[in-house]
Amino acid sequence: MNSMRRFLVISVLSALMLVNFIAALHGYRSSMLEAESLFDQKLSEMAAQYAVIPLTGSVPPPAPDDQQMVFQIFSQEGRLLWRSAHAPVDLISDEPGFSEHNFNDYRWRTLSYLNKDNGRRVVVAERVDQRYRLAESVILESIVPVVLVLPVAGILIWLIIGHGLNSLGVLAGILRRKNPDDFGAIKVDGAPEELMPVINSVNAMLGRLNASFERERRFSADAAHELRTPISAIKMHLHNVREELPGGSDSLRSLTKDVDRLAHLVEQMLLLHRTTPDHYxxxxxxxxxxxxxxxxxxxxxxxxxxxxxxxxxxxxxxxxxxxxxxxxxxxxxxxxxxxxxxxxxxxxxxxxxxxxxxxxxxxxxxxxxxxxxxxxxxxxxxxxxxxxxxxxxxxxxxxxxxxxxxxxxxxxxxxxxxxxxxxxxxxxxxxxxxxxxxxxxxxxxxxxxxxxxxxxxxxxxxxxx
Structure with missing residues (x-):
């Protein structure tokens, strides 16, 4: 990944999502156990209420229900005294306490309660799927905001990291505005500690470049003097030799040509150095x-x-x-x-x-x-x-x-x-x-x-x- 900012944002968001997921999973399990406890407590209160409810007549009509929670009331002799409309006629469970049973095409959480004072047995049952649906709706309402806030967190993290990386932009701007022949040390006001090694390394490199270019400038100046002077002297001596040899010679002409070429080469080398964009x-x-x-x-x-x-x-x-x-x-x-x-x-x-x-x-x-x-x-x-x-x-x-x-x-x-x-x-x-x-x-x-x-x-x- 080429962008440091993008890498940091993705890394932080990934870590945040992982932590939130683990926390949400733990919260979901804890919330489900708590919801189970609350629903069971509700069944216990309902069973205790039906165990003492006064009943008139030999067999009262079935009580209305919402198809999600049913009950049965049996006498000490095992005779059905009262039930809800969707409860079966037969005893759902004779096991004391909580258990789960299947009837009416659903899985039910049941509680069988025996009132020792009057001998009544009360069985209350609640559909398991409704239990989980209600519990999950409550839990998801608390988890969804955590998930929805992740984009907002991403934007905030992007801005915060961008602000933290501003010093890099300032450093880049200073280097961009530097003239090609400016090798002075750079300084970034308020630079964080993490950026100081970079600034110190850049300043050290600028110092080495300055020393290198100074040596090159001195070499060019020395070459201009040390090479032009003897070439000019050689040309003068060649002129004198031509005057002393009226007829001239092939060797002298070749020598003159080579000296002219050497003078041209020196001038071109100096021009090549002088016209370099970084120096000129x-x-x-x-x-x-x-x-x-x-x-x-x-x-x-x-x-x-x-x-x-x-x-x-x-x-x-x-x-x-x-x-x-x-x-x-x-x-x-x-x-x-x-x-x-x-x-x-x-x-x-x-x-x-x-x-x-x-x-x-x-x-x-x-x-x-x-x-x-x-x-x-x-x-x-x-x-x-x-x-x-x-x-x-x-x-x-x-x-x-x-x-x-x-x-x-x-x-x-x-x-x-x-x-x-x-x-x-x-x-x-x-x-x-x-x-x-x-x-x-x-x-x-x-x-x-x-x-x-x-x-x-x-x-x-x-x-x-």
């Missing part, structure tokens, strides 16, 4: 996705031009609530992947649109694409399709989409992957942001960048050039 101190503000994409496309123009690729920005001028720095990294990584893995003279499209389920930012290309099996793994850290020997021949570290996933999670967005542009297998990566409270829309954008043309590539109005 996001500052949300309204961000225009088309404007942000336009800026980043302009910054990366040289990369598109180097591969003679065309890029198009289309869609609606919509805004989302987000962190500018994190969203910039997200768009930049998507553009990097699209440019790196799309062939020479390939085509890339960035689309921003508002739909019923959110704001869609899609970066699509007509490159080689990714099969459905690999799409399930591309967000794993350090995973690259084909490994380091990727068919594109470009270097990478397999962290770009992991960073994209972190930033999407930070913004409460979803990620979808689909087939790319129509003129190739391609890949389309869509980030679906939640709809902001009010999304301003404007006319359709249509920004096309063809690097092989003149340097005037963007209009201030966002129109086509």
């Amino acid at each position: 101190p996001a500052k949300f503000e309204p961000i225009s996705l088309p404007s942000l994409a336009r800026e980043l496309i302009a910054e990366r123009y040289a990369d598109f031009a180097a591969k003679d690729q065309s890029i198009e920005l289309v869609g609606e001028a919509v805004t989302v609530d987000g962190d500018r720095f994190a969203l910039g990294i997200l768009v930049q990584n998507l553009l990097n992947n699209a440019s790196k893995y799309t062939q020479q003279q390939g085509r890339i499209e960035v689309r921003v649109e508002r739909r019923a389920d959110g704001v869609w930012l899609t970066v699509a290309d007509n490159g080689p694409g990714i099969n459905e099996v690999a799409q399930l793994r591309v967000f794993e850290r350090f995973y690259r399709l084909g490994g380091d020997r990727h068919s594109s021949g470009v270097s990478g570290c397999g962290l770009g989409l992991s960073i994209v996933e972190h930033i999407a999670e930070l913004h409460g967005a979803k990620i979808m992957m689909a087939k790319g542009l129509d003129d190739g297998p391609g890949l389309a990566v869509s980030i679906i942001f939640p709809l902001p409270p009010s999304t301003a829309t404007s006319s359709e954008l249509g920004i096309k960048v063809k690097p092989i043309n003149s340097a005037k590539r963007y209009s201030g109005q966002g129109g086509k050039q």
